Amino acid sequence: MFSGYIDGLIVILAINVIMAYSAALPLVAGQLNLGTAGFMAVGAYMAAFLSNEYGLPIGVAILVGSLASGLIALIIGIPVLRTSGIYLALATFALGQILVAVFLNLEIVGAAQGYPVYGYIEMPTIALTTIGLLILLFVLSQTRFWLYLTAIKNDPTVCDLFGIEVRNVQLAAFVLGGMLAAVAGGLQAHYLSYVEAQSFGALISIYTVLFVILGGTQTVLGPLVGAAFFTFLPEVFRSGEEWRYAIFAAFIIGFMVLRPQGMINANMMRRLKAPFGGKASA
Amino acid sequence: MTYALEIRNLVKNFGSLEVTRDVSFGVNKGERLALIGPNGAGKTTIFNLISGVYPVTSGQILIQGTDVTDVPSKERIAHGISRNFQNVRLMKHLTVVENLILDQHINASGVANMLQPFGMLRRHKWWKQAYEALEEARLIDYANETVDALPYGLRKRVDLVRALLADPKILLLDEPAAGLNPTETDELMRELKTVAQNGVTLLVVEHDMHFVRNLCERVVVLNFGEKVSEGTMAEVEKNPKVQAAYLGVEAEEQDNAA
Numbered sequence: 001m002f003s004g005y006i007d008g009l010i011v012i013l014a015i016n017v018i019m020a021y022s023a024a025l026p027l028v029a030g031q032l033n034l035g036t037a038g039f040m041a042v043g044a045y046m047a048a049f050l051s052n053e054y055g056l057p058i059g060v061a062i063l064v065g066s067l068a069s070g071l072i073a074l075i076i077g078i079p080v081l082r083t084s085g086i087y088l089a090l091a092t093f094a095l096g097q098i099l100v101a102v103f104l105n106l107e108i109v110g111a112a113q114g115y116p117v118y119g120y121i122e123m124p125t126i127a128l129t130t131i132g133l134l135i136l137l138f139v140l141s142q143t144r145f146w147l148y149l150t151a152i153k154n155d156p157t158v159c160d161l162f163g164i165e166v167r168n169v170q171l172a173a174f175v176l177g178g179m180l181a182a183v184a185g186g187l188q189a190h191y192l193s194y195v196e197a198q199s200f201g202a203l204i205s206i207y208t209v210l211f212v213i214l215g216g217t218q219t220v221l222g223p224l225v226g227a228a229f230f231t232f233l234p235e236v237f238r239s240g241e242e243w244r245y246a247i248f249a250a251f252i253i254g255f256m257v258l259r260p261q262g263m264i265n266a267n268m269m270r271r272l273k274a275p276f277g278g279k280a281s282a
Numbered sequence: 283m284t285y286a287l288e289i290r291n292l293v294k295n296f297g298s299l300e301v302t303r304d305v306s307f308g309v310n311k312g313e314r315l316a317l318i319g320p321n322g323a324g325k326t327t328i329f330n331l332i333s334g335v336y337p338v339t340s341g342q343i344l345i346q347g348t349d350v351t352d353v354p355s356k357e358r359i360a361h362g363i364s365r366n367f368q369n370v371r372l373m374k375h376l377t378v379v380e381n382l383i384l385d386q387h388i389n390a391s392g393v394a395n396m397l398q399p400f401g402m403l404r405r406h407k408w409w410k411q412a413y414e415a416l417e418e419a420r421l422i423d424y425a426n427e428t429v430d431a432l433p434y435g436l437r438k439r440v441d442l443v444r445a446l447l448a449d450p451k452i453l454l455l456d457e458p459a460a461g462l463n464p465t466e467t468d469e470l471m472r473e474l475k476t477v478a479q480n481g482v483t484l485l486v487v488e489h490d491m492h493f494v495r496n497l498c499e500r501v502v503v504l505n506f507g508e509k510v511s512e513g514t515m516a517e518v519e520k521n522p523k524v525q526a527a528y529l530g531v532e533a534e535e536q537d538n539a540a
Contacts, residue, residue, distance in 0.1 A: 142401030144383070144390065147376070151384050154373040161333055162387045162448075163359040218375060266375060267428065 007123040011191050013231045014130040015184045019204070020211040020223035021137055022181035025173040027209070028146070028217050030153035031081070032089040033174065035096025036181045037204035041197060042069040042099055043182025044189040045109050051119040051190070058119045062186030066179045072099075073178030077171050096205050104197040114196035121190045129187060133180070134224065141220035149173055150218075214255055216262020219269045226263060284347040286311040286483040287332070287452050292341035294327055294507075301327045303507040304341075309452075314474070314484040316494040319504035320527060325487040326368060328504075329454050332485075333365050334358045345452065359388050362451030366444075366458065368487075370437045374430040378421065378440050381429060382412035385444045412447070419443045434461050442470070452483045459493045471497050503527065 019036060026033045046065035050056045056064070080091045109115040140146055148169050152159050156166050189195045207230070215226020233251070237244035285308035294302040302324045309315045317325045331338050334355030343351045345361045353361065372381050383400075386408055400406040416422045421439060429437060438461065445453060458474070459467045467490065474497055478484050488494050494501060495515050503511040503518050505527035511518040518524050 139399045139402075140397075142399035143397050144387070144400070145396045146401075147380060147384060148387075148396070150376060151373050154375060155371055157335065158367070158371045158373075159384075160356050161335070161359065161365070162385055163356045163391065164387050165356065270377075270426065270428075 009231070009235065011123055011126050011188075013228060014126045015188050016208075016211060016227040016231050017130055017224055018133060018180055018184040018187070019208045020215065020227035021133070022177040022179075022184065023205075023208045024212045024217060024223040025149070025177040025180070026170065027212050028153065029149040029170050029173050031084070031170060031174065032209065033092045033177060034089050034202075034205050034209060035092035035094070035099070036177065036208045037200040037202065038096030038099030039069045039073060039178040039181035040185035040188075040204065041103055041195075041200035042072060042178075043185030044195045044200070045103050045106075045115065045185075046182070047186030048115055048117040048119075048189045048195050049109055052115075052117060058121055058186075058190050061119075062183055062190075065186045066182040069182030069185075070175045070179040073175040074171070077174045077178075081167065081170055081174060093202065093205070096200075097202065100197050100200045103200075109195070112197070114194055117189050117193045117195060119190050120193060121187065123191075126187050126191060129183070133183070138220055145169065145172070146220070153217075210252065214252065214262060216264045218261065218266040219264050221269070222262050222264040229263065283310070285309055285344070286313070286346060287485065288342075288344040288347075289328070289332070290342040290344070292328065292331060292343070293339045294324075294331055294336070295339045301507050302331070305504070305507070305509050306341075307502045307509065307512060309483050309485055311451075311483055312478050312481050313500065314478050314486065314498045316486045316488055316498035316501040317504065318488065318491075318494060318501055319510075322506075323504040323527075324507040325504055326456055327507075329365060329456055329485075329487060332454060333363055359448060359450075362449075363454065364445045364448045364450030364452070365454035366438075366441045366456060368456040368460070370434070370441050372429045372437060372441055372444065375428060377426050377428055378432070379409070379412045379416065379425040381440065382415060382444055382447055383408050385447045386411065388448050415443050415447055435463070435466055438462060439466075439470075442473070446477065446482075450482060452485065453477065455484065455486045455488075457488055458486065459488055459490045467493055 019040065022036050022039065023033055043062065043065040046068050047058070047061040050061035050064055051058050076095055080088065080095065083091055103109060104112055148159065148164050152164070152166055152169060160166050211226040211230050212223045213226070214230065215224065216222030234244055234248055237247050288308040290306050292302050292305045293300070305324070305328065317328065319325055330336055332343055334353065338351055341351070342349055345363065348361065350358055350361055373384065376384070390408065398406075400408050413422065413425060416425050419439060421436070421443065424432060424436060424440070429440070432440070438458065442458065458470060462470060471493060474484060486494070486498060498515070500513065501515055501518055502509060503521075503524045505523070510523045510527055511521040
């Protein structure tokens with residue numbers, strides 16, 4: 001449909017967007033997950049393995065991979081989410097590294113040599129899946145669940161007094177995030193036709209969190225805008241080659257200083273909505 | 283007769299510090315009781331124990347005769363306890379109406395309720411209920427303002443609307459009149475009397491003695507974590523221990539002012 005370059009860029013954008021939401025879900029509730037790349041690896045390997053070895057349709061394989069990742073997030077999330085702040089960040093960071101290390105040593109999926117994937121999906125399928133997920137996420141942002149996430153970030157003690165199951169809501173966000181990352185992994189594996197553990201390094205998790213923080217967590221659009229911006233920005237600086245990542249890093253620092261609440265914040269969205277009856281009638 | 287709220291021999295220690303020492307009192311249904319005492323007397327601690335913010339060291343908390351001492355904080359609201367906070371703990375980044383919707387949780391728990399995309403459905407009963415409550419409290423104009431954009435007095439009013447939205451049987455109010463001007467205080471007093479007439483039991487911590495005298499039928503006086511007196515305002519004012527601990531200072535100030 002497009003040139004290979006544009007196709008590739010759209011896929012990177014789609015993967016980045018899905019990943020951004022995988023980190024955003026817990027982050028909306030104030031919990032930093034620095035292990036999203038690990039869940040991405042689970043989804044990539046699981047989906048690749050199921051479509052390679054059992055001939056499952058790619059969609060089904062990705063779905064099962066996502067459920068498996070969700071299950072891992074659930075089992076590990078129960079103890080890990082007892083921590084918070086810097087401890088939670090470190091615990092999830094370690095978790096991501098452990099998951100990747102497991103695949104690096106798992107002979108059945110090629111260990112350090114990597115794992116070829118035979119099934120192939122094209123760019124439009126990935127783009128449509130991403131749009132579908134975005135619609136689901138938008139609907140989710142209109143629920144009490146999302147409201148509770150925001151409230152828990154504000155004041156977990158008061159949420160608890162309101163009767164909200166704070167820990168369960170946090171756990172659900174963490175699990176959903178793990179499932180989303182796995183979808184991104186499964187899609188990427190079947191687009192690149194290859195999975196290798198080294199590609200799920202810590203930097204992926206950190207960039208994912210950066211997309212979200214720079215886009216903003218106050219609205220459902222923030223992570224999308226952040227991921228899109230940071231997918232295209234390095235491309236803009238491409239002519240600078242070696243310097244582009246330095247410029248990119250300087251830009252991030254400047255941005256955090258000047259706009260700590262992210263690119264898109266709640267008041268901005270309210271102002272945008274106002275002309276269309278944002279002030280609802282009783 | 284069973285009290286709406288009763289605490290028996292309540293003790294709370296933080297390490298070696300005894301914050302609450304063997305405090306007992308009861309509040310009848312629809313009664314307006316004030317908990318008074320100097321700073322550090324343990325008033326807010328008792329609120330935190332009743333609402334379950336911290337566990338008790340020993341003693342009992344009963345709601346309509348049911349022992350809730352070991353009931354987790356998040357389940358106490360189901361027993362009809364609702365409270366505000368001394369330093370207004372609304373969710374700053376959410377709008378006024380979103381804050382109210384949050385407090386409906388007690389009547390909207392469960393996964394099915396959690397996943398209803400009510401945000402898109404402007405006619406949903408949750409919006410209606412919240413807007414009606416704001417309309418009644420004459421706060422409708424602020425419905426879509428974020429809380430951190432509101433002045434303190436308005437935040438306090440929103441906080442009260444929020445606390446009432448959970449349909450409490452027992453309402454704990456920590457310094458509801460602090461920071462309000464005299465007109466706002468009188469208005470609050472009228473509103474709280476109506477709330478109590480509707481059968482809600484009020485337990486109030488307040489430093490404004492004019493407010494306490496006019497609102498509350500009975501007072502419990504605390505000093506250094508101990509109950510030093512209990513009765514009507516006129517009764518406790520006569521108690522020398524109370525005068526020494528608390529009211530004495532106030533009485534002197536009033537004399538000087540007169």
